[in-house]
Structures are given as structure tokens and as C-alpha cells.
Amino acid sequence: NRHKFWETQPVGQFKDVGDSSLPDGPIEPPTPLSEVKQEPYNLPNLYEWITCDINSDEVCTDVYNLLTDNYVEDDENMFRFNYSKEFLRWALRPPGYFKSWHIGVRVKSSKKLVAFITGVPARIRVHDEIVLMAEVNFLCVHKKLRSKRLAPVMIKEVTRRVHLENIWQAAYTAGVVLPTPMSTCQYWHRSLNPKKLIDVGFSKLGARMTMSRTIKLFKLPDSTATPGFRKMELHDVPAVTRLLRNYLSQFIVAPDFDENDVEHWLLPKEDVVDSFLVESPETHEITDFCSFYTLPSSILGNPNHSTLKVAYSYYNVSTKTPLLQLMNDVLIVAKKKDFDVFNALDVMQNETFVKELKFGPGDGKLHYYLYNYRIKHALRSSELGLVLL
Ligand SMILES: CCCCCCCCCCCCCC(=O)CSCCNC(=O)CCNC(=O)[C@H](O)C(C)(C)COP(=O)(O)OP(=O)(O)OC[C@H]1O[C@@H](n2cnc3c(N)ncnc32)[C@H](O)[C@@H]1OP(=O)(O)O
Numbered sequence: 308n309r310h311k312f313w314e315t316q317p318v319g320q321f322k323d324v325g326d327s328s329l330p331d332g333p334i335e336p337p338t339p340l341s342e343v344k345q346e347p348y349n350l351p352n353l354y355e356w357i358t359c360d361i362n363s364d365e366v367c368t369d370v371y372n373l374l375t376d377n378y379v380e381d382d383e384n385m386f387r388f389n390y391s392k393e394f395l396r397w398a399l400r401p402p403g404y405f406k407s408w409h410i411g412v413r414v415k416s417s418k419k420l421v422a423f424i425t426g427v428p429a430r431i432r433v434h435d436e437i438v439l440m441a442e443v444n445f446l447c448v449h450k451k452l453r454s455k456r457l458a459p460v461m462i463k464e465v466t467r468r469v470h471l472e473n474i475w476q477a478a479y480t481a482g483v484v485l486p487t488p489m490s491t492c493q494y495w496h497r498s499l500n501p502k503k504l505i506d507v508g509f510s511k512l513g514a515r516m517t518m519s520r521t522i523k524l525f526k527l528p529d530s531t532a533t534p535g536f537r538k539m540e541l542h543d544v545p546a547v548t549r550l551l552r553n554y555l556s557q558f559i560v561a562p563d564f565d566e567n568d569v570e571h572w573l574l575p576k577e578d579v580v581d582s583f584l585v586e587s588p589e590t591h592e593i594t595d596f597c598s599f600y601t602l603p604s605s606i607l608g609n610p611n612h613s614t615l616k617v618a619y620s621y622y623n624v625s626t627k628t629p630l631l632q633l634m635n636d637v638l639i640v641a642k643k644k645d646f647d648v649f650n651a652l653d654v655m656q657n658e659t660f661v662k663e664l665k666f667g668p669g670d671g672k673l674h675y676y677l678y679n680y681r682i683k684h685a686l687r688s689s690e691l692g693l694v695l696l
């Protein structure tokens with residue numbers, strides 16, 4: 308099927324898949340900065356670009372409201388992601404971020420925000436190359452403005468603004484298939500509140516299963532099992548950085564986190580990101596690490612429930628505590644924090660625990676993409692060490 312926009316872009320094209328004469332790496336060379344388009348792309352007459360200052364509560368509220376009503380829904384329109392304002396501020400202000408990469412489109416007359424797209428800078432390692440990239444996310448066009456080819460304009464504008472900062476690659480994920488995924492991952496879901504998941508229609512009561520039998524099946528202990536398991540604190544940043552860098556080195560694509568990145572992305576932030584580690588009671592060495600982020604979803608059209616409380620597996624490292632035991636402790640903590648479900652992608656070594664810990668496979672897929680960077684052979688999901696929000 309024709310991808311009229313994506314066929315014009317420096318991404319792996321479907322027609323090139325399997326052509327091993329094409330080298331891995333950048334598809335197009337950088338443009339001299341003087342030749343990068345200096346002015347924004349044209350918008351339809353009624354609309355104007357607005358750089359969104361996410362620090363402003365008013366702007367952050369406008370972004371929050373646009374996403375709450377118009378962002379990603381599952382195929383059955385049962386859920387819609389409901390990123391919180393605090394989560395958006397966290398996700399969009401990592402070390403070295405550019406305000407100019409937080410891009411909105413609003414109606415000139417009413418100033419109503421009707422579209423949004425963002426980039427944040429990230430150092431991503433691909434094989435042995437560390438590449439400065441933009442992680443592009445939160446692409447959203449108001450439901451009333453769909454199918455007007457506004458998305459390509461949003462994408463070209465964020466591309467232009469990233470180019471102005473002398474960055475020529477990007478990483479992004481999508482539930483839709485575009486030219487051309489570098490990897491395709493599967494979601495797994497671990498029920499924590501099976502009664503609610505059945506009430507909303509996501510889960511079904513198993514054959515020959517009563518509700519009380521189902522609740523018992525997913526029951527978790529009241530307290531964690533691993534001695535020395537505790538919340539991460541600021542003074543743990545150097546040790547966690549060492550542990551995580553060493554662990555991520557085994558994957559083909561992974562973030563190149565330094566201590567500043569670890570402090571931003573992995574220090575606990577209430578209702579945004581939770582992280583824990585195992586400090587050996589004998590040696591005080593940090594031997595293991597686990598984390599999840601909080602991304603609730605609106606439940607669409609249900610009379611009894613409006614929000615699903617969802618935890619998403621983030622980065623986990625096990626060097627001494629078996630990964631199975633570490634992740635079971637994470638589930639125990641998530642249940643105690645009243646999450647309804649714990650989600651994990653089959654990236655990194657997640658597949659080794661999902662089946663054992665009573666996760667069920669989701670029906671959605673998540674495709675990973677690089678912009679202007681060819682990877683000839685698509686990766687297995689277990690070769691991916693990158694989790695995007
Ligand atoms: C060097 C720096 C480079 C930086 C940039 C890197 C690249 C970053 C790329 C962005 C990464 C974002 C990552 C991210 O945010 C995470 S994926 C979440 C995307 N957002 C949503 O799904 C929210 C709900 N949907 C919408 O708001 C609209 O449906 C959107 C805006 C999705 C499309 O609006 P629309 O009104 O439904 O459609 P038209 O305007 O008429 O445009 C149709 C064209 O858009 C292509 N399309 C559709 N969905 C796409 C998607 N998710 N990525 C990329 N392209 C997508 C589609 O293939 C077609 O092109 P084609 O004709 O060639 O096939």
C-alpha cells in the first residue's frame with residue numbers, strides 16, 4: 308500500500324528490505340546548517356505553530372487536555388492513554404532538552420491547541436556506534452482534523468527543528484506499520500485487579516473459573532521477598548548507572564545513559580516513575596535494579612470505571628537476585644500501590660519472566676523505528692534495550 312509521505316523520507320523502504328548491498332548506518336548525510344530551512348513549514352490558513360512551554364501550567368494543561376481527548380486508543384476503543392501533566396513534564400525535560408522541540412498547532416482565532424508533536428535528545432547506541440538522536444513522541448492531531456495530511460507537516464516541522472540543532476537521526480515507536488520497523492514487540496499484561504479488568508471487558512472469566520477463583524489465581528503476597536530490596540535514592544545514582552550501563556551493553560540498540568540521565572529517568576518521582584534496587588545486606592553492594600512508569604488510561608464508555616491504573620515495566624537489571632524473584636517483588640509493590648495491571652514489552656529479557664509470572668499476551672504490537680539510520684537486519688525484540696514512553 309502506498310506511503311506517499313514515508314516514501315519521500317530517509318527511512319528504510321519496504322522495496323529495499325533484503326537488499327544487503329545497502330550499508331547499515333545513516334541513509335542521508337547531514338545538511339550544512341545554512342541550508343536547513345530557516346522558517347516553519349506552511350500550515351493551512353486557520354492555524355499557526357506554537358512552541359509549547361511545558362513549564363507553564365496553562366500550556367501544560369492545554370497539552371494534557373488535547374492528549375486526554377485525542378491521543379492513542381486501542382483497536383477496540385476500550386482505552387485511551389491518559390498521560391498526567393507531571394508525567395509530560397518529566398518525559399519532555401530530560402538533560403539537554405530543547406523547548407523548540409515541543410511543537411503545537413493552534414487555531415489562530417481561538418488559540419485552541421489542535422495538534423502536538425515532541426522530540427527530546429537522547430544518545431542511542433546502535434551496535435558499537437553512539438548516535439545523538441531525537442526521540443519523537445506524542446504526535447497527536449485532534450479527532451476533528453484527522454485525514455487531512457496534517458501529520459506529515461508535523462513530522463517535517465519537528466525534523467526541521469531537530470536539524471537546526473545539528474541532529475540527523477531519530478527513534479520512535481508506533482502501533483501502526485510504517486516503512487520500516489527495526490523491530491516489532493509484543494505487549495504482555497499481568498492482572499493485579501482481575502475483577503476490574505473483567506468488569507471493563509478487557510479480561511474474561513476463564514472457563515470453569517469463578518470470580519473468587521480468578522482473584523485467588525492472581526493474588527500476590529503482602530510484602531516483597533528479596534532481602535535488601537528498597538526504593539532507589541539520589542546517592543544510588545553512580546552505582547545504578549554502572550549496573551545499568553553494563554547490563555544494557557548486551558543489546559544491539561540501547562540508550563547510552565550517563566549519571567545525569569539516570570538521575571532524571573530513574574530516580575523515583577511520585578505517580579510518574581518508581582525504581583527499586585537490591586543492596587546486599589552483607590556487602591552493601593547494589594546487585595539488582597527494577598523500575599516501572601505510571602501511565603493511566605481512560606476507560607471509554609464504561610458506567611462503573613473511568614480510569615485504569617497501569618504500570619509499565621521500564622529498565623530492570625538482575626545480577627544476583629533471579630529476575631523472576633525481582634519482578635515478582637515489583638508486582639507485589641505495584642499491587643500495593645493499587646495498580647490494576649502491570650504491562651511489559653517482550654524487549655530485553657522480559658520474555659524470560661512474563662510466562663512464569665502469569666502475564667498474558669496482548670493483541671497489540673509495538674513497532675520500533677529509526678529515522679535516517681538503516682539497520683539491514685531487523686532485530687529480535689530481545690535484542691532491543693530501549694523503552695520509549
Ligand atoms: C532527524 C529528526 C527526525 C524527526 C522525525 C522522525 C519521524 C517521527 C515520526 C512520528 C513518530 C510519532 C511517534 C509517536 O508519537 C508515538 S505513536 C502515537 C501516534 N499518535 C496517535 O496514534 C494519536 C491518535 N492519532 C492521531 O492523532 C492521528 O491519527 C495521527 C497524528 C497519528 C495521524 O494523523 P492522521 O490525521 O490520522 O493522518 P494524516 O495527517 O492524514 O497523515 C497520514 C500520514 O501519516 C502517517 N502516520 C499515521 N500515523 C502515524 C504515526 N503514528 N507515526 C508516523 N506517521 C504516521 C500515515 O502513514 C500517512 O503517511 P503515508 O501516506 O506515508 O502512509
Ligand SMILES: CCOC(=O)c1cnc2ccc(OC)cc2c1SCCC#N
Binds near residue numbers: 380615669
Ligand atoms: C489492560 C491491558 O491493556 C492496557 O494496559 C492498555 C491500556 N491502555 C491503552 C491505551 C491505548 C492503547 O493503544 C494501543 C493500548 C492500551 C492498552 S494495551 C497496549 C499497551 C500495553 N501494554
